[in-house]
Amino acid sequence: IGTGDREDGDESTDVMADEIGGWGWDVAARSLQLTADEYEAENDATVEIEEFGREAMKEDLQTRLSSGTGAPDLAMLEMVDGPAYIETGAIHEISDRIDDAGVYDDFVEGAWASLSDGDDIYALPWDIGPTAVYYRRDVYDEHGLEPDAIETWDDFMAEGEKLPDDVDMLNLPMNDLDGVWRYQFRQLGNQPFTEDGAVNIGNDDSVMIAETVKELYDRGLAATLDGWSSAWFGAYEEGTVASLPSAAWMEGTLRDELSDTAGDWGVYRIPAHEEGGSRASNWGGSSLMIPEQVESAKRNRAWDYIEWSLATEDMQLLMYDEYGLFPALETTYDADVFDEELDFFGGQAARRVFADVAEEMPSYGFSADTPEVTSAINSEFQAMINDDKDPEDAVADAAQTVADRTDRDLA
Amino acid sequence: MAGIEIDDLTKVYDAAAESVVAVEDLDLSVEDGEFLVLVGPSGCGKSTTLRCVAGLEDVTEGSIRFGDEDVTDRRASERDVAMVFQNYALYPHMTVRKNLGFGLKLSTTLSSAEIADRVESTAEMLGITPLLDDKPKELSGGQQQRVALGRAIVREPSVFLMDEPLSNLDAKLRSEMRTELQELQQDLDVTTVYVTHDQTEAMAMGDRIAVMNGGVLQQVGPPEAVYRNPTNEFVANFIGSPSINLFTATVEGSTLHGPGEFTYQLSDPDPVDGSGEVRVGVRPEDITLVESGSNRATVSVVEPMGNENFCYMDLADHELTARIDPELRPEAGEEVAFTFEESSLYLFDVRNGDALKTKTDAVADAKAVDTEASR
Amino acid sequence: MAGIEIDDLTKVYDAAAESVVAVEDLDLSVEDGEFLVLVGPSGCGKSTTLRCVAGLEDVTEGSIRFGDEDVTDRRASERDVAMVFQNYALYPHMTVRKNLGFGLKLSTTLSSAEIADRVESTAEMLGITPLLDDKPKELSGGQQQRVALGRAIVREPSVFLMDEPLSNLDAKLRSEMRTELQELQQDLDVTTVYVTHDQTEAMAMGDRIAVMNGGVLQQVGPPEAVYRNPTNEFVANFIGSPSINLFTATVEGSTLHGPGEFTYQLSDPDPVDGSGEVRVGVRPEDITLVESGSNRATVSVVEPMGNENFCYMDLADHELTARIDPELRPEAGEEVAFTFEESSLYLFDVRNGDALKTKTDAVADAKAVDTEASR
Amino acid sequence: MREHRRKDAVWRFLTYAFILVMAVAMLVPLYWMLVAATLPQDEFLNLTPRFYPGTAFLENFASLQDRTDFVRSIWNSVFIAGVYTVLSVLLCSMAGFAFAKYEFRFKEPIFYLILGTLVLPIQLLVIPLFLMMAQIEWTDTFRAIILPWLANPIGIFLMRQNMKSIPDALLESARMDGATEFQIFYRIALPAMRSSLAALAIILFLFQWDLFLYPLVILESEANYTIPVALAGLEGTQRIYYDQIMVATTLAIVPLAILFLVLQKQFVSGILAGSLKE
Amino acid sequence: MTPATATRRRLWDRFRFARQGLSDRLPRLPSVAYLFISPFFVLFGLFLLFPILYTVYLSFFEYQGVSFDSLLWIDLGPILIDVPRVAELEFVGLGNYARILNDGLFWDAMYNTTYILAIQVPIMIGLALALALALNASFVRFKGVFRTAIALPVSANIVAYSTIFLLLFNEFGLINSLLVALGLEEIQWFRSAFWARNTIIAAVTWRWTGYNMIILLAGLQNIPQQLYEAAEIDGASRWQKFRYVTVPQLKPVLLFVVVLSTIGTFKLFAEPYVITGGGPSNATITIVQYIYKEAFDSWNLGYASALTVVFVTIVSAISIVQVRIGGED
């Protein structure tokens, strides 16, 4: 009988397990299934991919990570969640493996921030979400809106005024206002926390974003449908909402769900907040990680598979092609697929727009306290829209809430 | 106060599958201040009749009048009746005081002080003053009974209705409460209908008793008349404890031939004229054991009751009961001879049970004690 | 089969707050085949005694023997006793057949076929064969009673215990079942202890009766002895219905002065010698109404019972009851004179209630009918 | 017609109206669910609601079954809840029997301790429970979902109250007939309490049927999913197929509805077979 | 009797005798009662005691992350039992509890829960009681049908029915369509704190009214009819009979139902989780949901444990107060 540390056997062998399992949700899981099939064909190993619903997987995974047992050998990790997960020490560090493979520079620089803690890296970037505005080309045409005339949010609103009352310029998803806020906050080059950890979300840029959002709503340009709801899909199908600021991964969903509208879509960069301002940002993105609790043989195999799936151009492009997961692997951007003129977008080479954004997008530091930011912004922005709260107050209150709850100072 | 006039009362229950005729064509009048006992076997419709009078059931047909007023369509609460239930139905969450005052509070315009007075004086009358602040479940059966009675009395209703109010008490208490109740009713002089299945109680308490069977009224009359001159075999059998001895005999002229060797010579054969068979009835107290005689039976059990003995005997396959003097103690298995007077003989029609002959021995009609009587 | 020997039985219940002495120092022996009735008011410890005999309660002190075997420490199931409960305690989910067979199945090594036989024959004996496949709730009270009895009989135990088995039946049925039970016990000849609070039942049924009060055995003896020669006032008062008339009288030489104007001249003053006061007892049947006399009382209620009348009278503030002939019907309010024989007089010590004098009138000891007796 | 008769009639009318309104209010959501389950996806999107069923139930069911083996999930739920119910009924009635019919030391404190566990929110015990289950390698097993909740406080409470109504004489009778204490329990007490057991069964089944977060965390393979877990899986980031969800909810209601219809009478008569008075 | 059944019987008898022999030989146990409750204790001790104690323990620590160290290991030669430390913990004493006092969101959640409770429980019990009374009235026919209809929502799975309500009250759901059809304004059910809370209240009420009604109905049927008759004769009106007979007689059952519903609503989780997600602006976040968020979204296991302890204490206190008030006579 003893207490304290018990030394386990040797840790660093090159032995690889024959069988591993991985978790992902929805499309991501299905994409992994693709690469797993390829991987199994090339290697003498099996990779079992399990598909979940998003919330279900998070809850399940989190329980298993925190109880130190029962986690899969590899799992999808959203970049938003990265720091929070990493902080718990539940995720296996892979800096050395990345060095050995020499793939660090192959990925978009902005993707690494949320997967690292200082110099230590814990996950390999998978896809990213360079942002742009999808729009219903036919609706724009019908009412004389000029996508090319839109450079700033003011332009956007001015064009939007041309639409009749029963057509909205865009949607502000009430359940995802923090997402709306975040891509603009990032677009403006902000970080949620300053270098010394103070809460930065109450800055002037943040207020400006809030004002923009509120103005969109107050001017009657915005619908407020919950994202991904039936009504939301219905609105884009019918064309009662004309534009959809979103990320590259939305392409797949639009193709799948709104196939009737093929050819009626177009893409342009998100508006700047002032003339000449940045028009690049990122929304979403994910990575693959290996839980710390996984035994070494399985870790080795899991890494081998991850590297194969994410650091290989073929595989990344395969997933992009099938499921629209926009590669974080920068070396793929030269591929022909990006210049293809797509029927779905009425012949526009839409993917090039995203690739361009990807190379420009500012990096953004998620942190363990991201959930607090998300919750505070969402709550305050909801209040701003539903209860006509003043944008400045809303932003200030959100910052205060985060500061209180995380024991930080205000910047 | 008022008499009760029940005309042609019929009550049919529409139960799930079939409808049950609980009371059929019942006519009955109860005089003002009278104590009438409704008696009969279980399920004969006594409670139903009482509940119709109370207004707890809608009558199917017929009418009920209290004095001059037709109350057939009135609610129970408007009839000015009080009822004592078999299980007392005291409000378990109220103290005795509240139980008694409840009806007054709800249905009269008496002030609280007046109500309190009435409750106090009723409690005193019944000797339950010390219990006034107890809850029913803290009381013994007899005390609960008294409270239930008090709840009825305190309202000074024009009619008292009681449904087997004593049947939950033990034997000793029951006979005590019986007299108490009677005296109370005599004092208050309120028209009372009292339901019981116990004929002893009925005999002891009623000014008159009404015997029911199968929803039909069989006979109404003073206890003694019903005992002595029942209208049919059912009544004769139901009233009296131990029960009357009954058996079938064949008639040969003026001679009755019963079970075993039993024969009896009638001096007046008129009642059996024309009948081939009759039902013969003799009450236990009219059977006399004699030293010798032609009618003999075998003793099976003798129950000594202190003041008298019950002697159960087998007459062929028939059981006979005789009430005999406590000094007489025949042994089980012994064969004894018995006899009885013709005047105390009952005879019933075999087919419909109607009485052909009932007791004819003289009863001193004198209501006062004017002869030295000895047992 | 065996007699029961109870020695010095004491049972104390340790209830939450206090401990209750339910039975104290009880000595009792029941002979083999005897029918002993335990009788007493509610709460006097009858059930407790019975349950100790059954083995359902652990005794606090004392011992219980069946025949030669000490069973004090045996489980109920090992005592070879059968018990009939007041509410019958039939297993509600089993058919009558299963109810009867349950005990045999669990505690004997009879084969299934033998069990079935025993059940059948017991059912036949009790006349419940047609009910064998019914559930208890489909049966009437009397039928349930019979099944409960059957369940006891079928096991052929050496001792029968019955705790108020008849008290849930209505009056008529109760007296029927009473005889049935007695006959059965006579046939089976099994030692039986029978508990009741009804003294009528006790008198009628017991070979001997044991009267208890407050956990203490008062008297054991044949019914008649207990009735005629009670050891104390409690027993005299408890046994007999209507109850004995009791009042306190002062003794002046050989004269008793009671309530109101009551006086009585004793011809034999020995029993009251030296007492200033005594309790006087006269049984209702010993009171005779006379045309004139010095002892007078006012009639309050007369209950006609058919074969006799109960006459309730007030003697000053005391109530007296007299059993009188049915022909006598004094009116309420009337003043009547009464008297009684000295031989039927009971006298008790005022302080401890011990009997000073009990009935001394001659009782024909003859057990056969050898004189022509008339009422 | 006399005054009070008229008042009665008005009262009756109001009573009926109230019952009817409530019954309709209770049934409308269920009916709407049923209708929704029969509409093809595009008609579902059609924003004006309809009140008569469509014809696409089977297609919707097929596409649901395609995404996840929902029939299997129903079976899993029924199986888990069924086994749980049987075991828990037994355990609760055993404990209830002891509390109702025996005297033993610390009876009251123990009883109140059990009742106290009623306020524990299950959701918050999930992590330590999972930890344990993982240690003994019970994750992804049905027993991990069934066992921890067998000692159900409501069940014990109800059975204690109801068992109190069994006459002592019945048990003593069996004791004299030579039954052991355990025989008394299962041959006399249990059968005598049949309707209470039915009521308890409904309550326990319902409890297990509603467990959501815990099985979500414990169960790993899709083949083991219970209904709520499978339902939760239908709502991912991608488009939510409400037609499938409606089919799923409809199917999810059926087993319990059947159980409920069958045992309803006993539920009413059995739940308070004893009295709730202390 | 056929030979086959005879054989079967004989075998059965043998089995019976064997069992009898066994139970005869069993010693007379000092207290068989403990035997009956021991399965409870075994299960409780195995599966619930540890989680409870662990929660209390955690509440004094701050969670730092996962630990893969061994806390304790037992080397039995061939078998090695290794109990992992699991969590990296930092002792903070009552720090977590102190933090609760200033946690605005916790008090918001407390307020929401209390608000929902204060409206939902009385409405539900009121409706359930009214329905039970109505269905207990002697003149009502088709009782079984009505009872079934009203109690049917109980059979809806908690996630399933929450989804139904989500869709019913959706911006474009049935309820809004009905409002429009009636010429009324649509209501943004999930956009205003007021309506979102009421939606939750409606949902919970819908599901549990029938269930409570059945319990109350059972309670009503246990009230002796004679009490009503006695009251009728005493001149009680319908209301007075309710007030003076039904209410006091039903009190224990009502108390039971109220306490259970209170505890149930206090523990509300799945409905807001599915229907409103706690929004808008945290207006429908309940305590359990908040604690859950702290544990599962923010990894604050220690703090969540402290919240749990406080929560359980509050609910227990309220239940005890209810029982005290309701139980006194």
Ligand SMILES: Nc1ncnc2c1ncn2[C@@H]1O[C@H](COP(=O)(O)OP(=O)(O)OP(=O)(O)O)[C@@H](O)[C@H]1O
């Ligand atoms: N509510 C009812 N519905 C249907 N039938 C009933 C109802 N009440 C009584 N009955 C039937 O009516 C008949 C008479 O019943 P009632 O209660 O008046 O008898 P009872 O003479 O009072 O009997 P008991 O001495 O047993 O009280 C019985 O056959 C009984 O079954």
Ligand SMILES: Nc1ncnc2c1ncn2[C@@H]1O[C@H](COP(=O)(O)OP(=O)(O)OP(=O)(O)O)[C@@H](O)[C@H]1O
């Ligand atoms: N289990 C018990 N715990 C505590 N006290 C008891 C218990 N059983 C009986 N007693 C008390 O013991 C005394 C005798 O009770 P017992 O039941 O023997 O009376 P009883 O003569 O059978 O009365 P009854 O005629 O009412 O049945 C009573 O005072 C009673 O309160």
Ligand SMILES: [Mg+2]
């Ligand atoms: Mg009746």
Ligand SMILES: [Mg+2]
């Ligand atoms: Mg007793």
